[in-house]
Amino acid sequence: MNIDLSEEALEFGRLAKRALEAAGGDELAQIAEREPDRRESLVGPVLAELGAWQLDPRDSADELEAAAALCRSAGYWAVSYPVAERLCRPSDLDADGLVVVADPAPAAAVGGLDRRWAAVTLDGRRSMATARPMAASPRRSAFVVELDLESVDDAGASDVPLGLVLPCWTLLGMLDRAVELARSYVREREQFGQPLATFQGVQFQLTEAEVERVGLEELAKYALWSIEAGRHEALDDALALRLAAVEAAERVLRVAHQLHGAIGFCDETVLSWVSRQSVPLRRLPLGLSGTRAELTRRLGRRGLTGIFG
Amino acid sequence: MATSDLEEFRAEARRWCQAHIPADWRQTQVGVSDEEDVSFQKAWFQELRKAGYAVPHWPREWGGGMSVAEQIVLYQELAAHDAPRLVLAFVSIHHAASTLLAAGTEEQRRRHLPAILDGEIWVQGFSEPEAGSDLASLRTTARREGDAFVVNGQKLWASGAAHADWCLLLARTDVTAPKRKGISYLLMDMRSPGVDVRPIRNASGEWHFCEIFLNDVVIPASQLVGPENEGWRVAQETLSAERGMTMLELSERLGNAGFRWLVEECSRARPDGLRLLDDALVQDGLAALETEIAGLRLLCRGLVERHEAGTAGPVEASVVKLFYSELLQRMMDFGTEVVGLAAQTSLHKPGSSGWESGAWALDFIGSWEWTIPGGASEIQRTIIAERGLGMPREPEVAR
Numbered sequence: 001m002n003i004d005l006s007e008e009a010l011e012f013g014r015l016a017k018r019a020l021e022a023a024g025g026d027e028l029a030q031i032a033e034r035e036p037d038r039r040e041s042l043v044g045p046v047l048a049e050l051g052a053w054q055l056d057p058r059d060s061a062d063e064l065e066a067a068a069a070l071c072r073s074a075g076y077w078a079v080s081y082p083v084a085e086r087l088c089r090p091s092d093l094d095a096d097g098l099v100v101v102a103d104p105a106p107a108a109a110v111g112g113l114d115r116r117w118a119a120v121t122l123d124g125r126r127s128m129a130t131a132r133p134m135a136a137s138p139r140r141s142a143f144v145v146e147l148d149l150e151s152v153d154d155a156g157a158s159d160v161p162l163g164l165v166l167p168c169w170t171l172l173g174m175l176d177r178a179v180e181l182a183r184s185y186v187r188e189r190e191q192f193g194q195p196l197a198t199f200q201g202v203q204f205q206l207t208e209a210e211v212e213r214v215g216l217e218e219l220a221k222y223a224l225w226s227i228e229a230g231r232h233e234a235l236d237d238a239l240a241l242r243l244a245a246v247e248a249a250e251r252v253l254r255v256a257h258q259l260h261g262a263i264g265f266c267d268e269t270v271l272s273w274v275s276r277q278s279v280p281l282r283r284l285p286l287g288l289s290g291t292r293a294e295l296t297r298r299l300g301r302r303g304l305t306g307i308f309g
Numbered sequence: 310m311a312t313s314d315l316e317e318f319r320a321e322a323r324r325w326c327q328a329h330i331p332a333d334w335r336q337t338q339v340g341v342s343d344e345e346d347v348s349f350q351k352a353w354f355q356e357l358r359k360a361g362y363a364v365p366h367w368p369r370e371w372g373g374g375m376s377v378a379e380q381i382v383l384y385q386e387l388a389a390h391d392a393p394r395l396v397l398a399f400v401s402i403h404h405a406a407s408t409l410l411a412a413g414t415e416e417q418r419r420r421h422l423p424a425i426l427d428g429e430i431w432v433q434g435f436s437e438p439e440a441g442s443d444l445a446s447l448r449t450t451a452r453r454e455g456d457a458f459v460v461n462g463q464k465l466w467a468s469g470a471a472h473a474d475w476c477l478l479l480a481r482t483d484v485t486a487p488k489r490k491g492i493s494y495l496l497m498d499m500r501s502p503g504v505d506v507r508p509i510r511n512a513s514g515e516w517h518f519c520e521i522f523l524n525d526v527v528i529p530a531s532q533l534v535g536p537e538n539e540g541w542r543v544a545q546e547t548l549s550a551e552r553g554m555t556m557l558e559l560s561e562r563l564g565n566a567g568f569r570w571l572v573e574e575c576s577r578a579r580p581d582g583l584r585l586l587d588d589a590l591v592q593d594g595l596a597a598l599e600t601e602i603a604g605l606r607l608l609c610r611g612l613v614e615r616h617e618a619g620t621a622g623p624v625e626a627s628v629v630k631l632f633y634s635e636l637l638q639r640m641m642d643f644g645t646e647v648v649g650l651a652a653q654t655s656l657h658k659p660g661s662s663g664w665e666s667g668a669w670a671l672d673f674i675g676s677w678e679w680t681i682p683g684g685a686s687e688i689q690r691t692i693i694a695e696r697g698l699g700m701p702r703e704p705e706v707a708r
């Protein structure tokens with residue numbers, strides 16, 4: 001068993017990262033927040049040119065892995081576009097994307113986009129979703145809007161693992177970036193006549209963030225493989241990944257903020273944007289305790305199967 | 310004070326709260342302009358002042374005089390009745406007053422303490438672009454010229470400077486002395502020529518941070534606090550007020566407002582008929598928070614009592630600051646978590662609210678800031694290790 005992404009998928013991810021950088025990089029999120037009407041035109045065409053919308057992650061392992069690598073690159077630039085959600089679009093419904101919903105008041109970060117959405121609950125009930133208008137500015141809402149659902153069928157069980165796993169790859173990309181930002185910041189910023197990085201108290205915090213990030217990366221690969229392999233535990237693995245991703249995000253972002261000091265809360269720093277864009281991914285469809293409760297309910301006393309079966 | 314007197318005081322404070330706290334301030338203060346926010350804050354301060362509740366922690370002769378037990382009762386009642394917080398006057402009634410009472414001249418106290426009661430607003434001008442954790446490396450200079458100092462430099466992160474009348478300013482008066490030996494503590498009129506304030510927007514979209522540019526600002530020598538070049542020592546008064554004394558009110562807030570709402574939120578039946586409170590995980594989380602809040606309140610009380618008796622140790626304020634800020638974060642994590650989706654969609658935080666505004670998503674982001682100001686957690690830990698536990702100092706290139 002090999003859970004690593006294929007070399008082609010990795011190369012596609014690198015290509016996407018460069019293309020998004022050329023299209024604006026860090027500025028993509030900033031422009032989208034200032035001019036919400038440009039949310040689609042900023043990112044959509046770049047990804048179309050890369051061939052992103054020809055990818056069908058349900059079709060083959062190669063395409064699934066390429067989709068994951070693309071999400072990670074989009075996360076790295078915190079692009080504020082539902083890349084994972086669009087990649088998950090169901091083939092048999094007239095929809096441009098798919099979101100997993102879990103609450104009596106379903107919501108998703110799809111505000112300001114003129115797209116058709118399908119939604120699926122954790123138990124596989126599918127609907128068509130209409131996004132309500134944004135109730136608050138993107139700065140405040142991070143483009144989260146409530147959804148009105150119109151029931152379709154109960155055939156979505158196999159959509160759920162994919163719909164949970166790909167957004168975790170986006171979040172992973174954000175954590176890649178947060179660790180990178182914190183690492184370079186503490187090497188540059190001097191206090192007490194020396195770079196912050198020379199304090200062991202700083203190094204240890206950064207190391208803890210890095211350990212979280214690396215652990216998440218492994219789990220993300222595993223949950224992806226679980227989908228590829230068509231394992232019937234794929235949903236358990238997806239929920240376990242989500243739990244780990246949300247936990248890792250809190251720890252990594254908190255360390256990154258702490259090490260940036262006051263400036264990390266100002267929009268002059270990229271970290272401020274990354275952490276704001278990460279909020280919907282961490283909260284929706286289920287936050288930490290919701291995900292944990294769902295996983296516990298599903299697993300009972302059985303435990304996860306894991307790589308070694 | 311006898312328990313019965315204290316209970317009588319509580320009843321009185323409660324009646325006052327019921328009669329005076331505007332019932333609808335949370336609605337009316339959402340999305341208000343800066344000017345409206347400031348005038349609401351000033352009016353609320355005067356309401357409290359009329360009742361003798363604005364500065365209960367000050368000495369009696371200056372308009373305060375409540376015992377620690379009474380202060381706690383007052384803060385409990387204000388929190389339980391969800392009174393607006395004194396956000397604007399925070400630095401004036403705590404940092405400025407503590408500094409003046411500990412190190413100011415009689416004339417400085419007479420000039421400013423009554424003025425603070427009349428609404429004079431203060432800002433803390435300590436941090437600089439290159440002097441954050443290493444505050445003593447500050448570069449703003451104050452050059453003595455006859456009866457005045459001429460100040461040049463830049464201050465950063467000054468919360469609320471846009472509305473301030475006066476500034477607690479640290480500046481270097483001896484550029485040749487070792488870092489901590491050449492700093493002086495000055496009171497600066499924000500309307501002086503050469504003072505330029507620019508707001509900075511923060512991650513939750515607010516503007517409370519400011520930069521202050523100082524260009525040949527003239528400060529009369531009579532506005533020096535403590536001896537020239539001994540400002541570092543005076544600044545410790547300000548910092549210990551910030552780290553410790555302000556926490557008495559904040560910890561009662563945490564217990565009687567923020568935590569109480571969390572419990573209420575968890576007790577509410579959701580659309581599916583279930584209550585979060587019925588979940589063992591939630592019960593566990595709430596019980597852990599309750600225990601920690603009880604501990605924090607005791608710590609704060611002990612600190613303030615010992616401070617008044619002059620017996621507080623060198624690290625107590627750091628312990629309180631560290632514990633409060635990290636507990637606040639744990640509570641916000643939990644709140645954001647269990648309130649779940651509502652946390653993501655309710656993003657209206659009223660002015661005049663504290664870190665527990667009830668808009669969990671914003672409070673969550675806001676709480677992350679708390680382990681930074683007044684000395685980041687790492688600095689508090691260093692103080693506790695070195696001065697409390699007698700550990701050797703961290704090796705340093707320059708201090």
Ligand SMILES: Cc1cc2nc3c(=O)[nH]c(=O)nc-3n(C[C@H](O)[C@H](O)[C@H](O)COP(=O)(O)OP(=O)(O)OC[C@H]3O[C@@H](n4cnc5c(N)ncnc54)[C@H](O)[C@@H]3O)c2cc1C
Nearest residue numbers: 201258259261262433435436441442466468681682685687
């Ligand atoms: C909400 C808020 C309000 C503020 N209000 C004011 C105000 O009104 N007036 C004012 O003057 N200032 C104010 N400040 C500034 C505050 O005092 C500084 O942010 C603080 O001293 C840290 O400085 P810095 O941000 O430059 O971080 P840095 O000093 O650059 O440190 C960044 C991080 O590095 C780590 N670090 C630093 N030194 C060490 C060490 N020795 N060992 C281990 N780790 C270390 C810590 O994690 C720290 O958070 C405010 C800050 C915040 C966040």
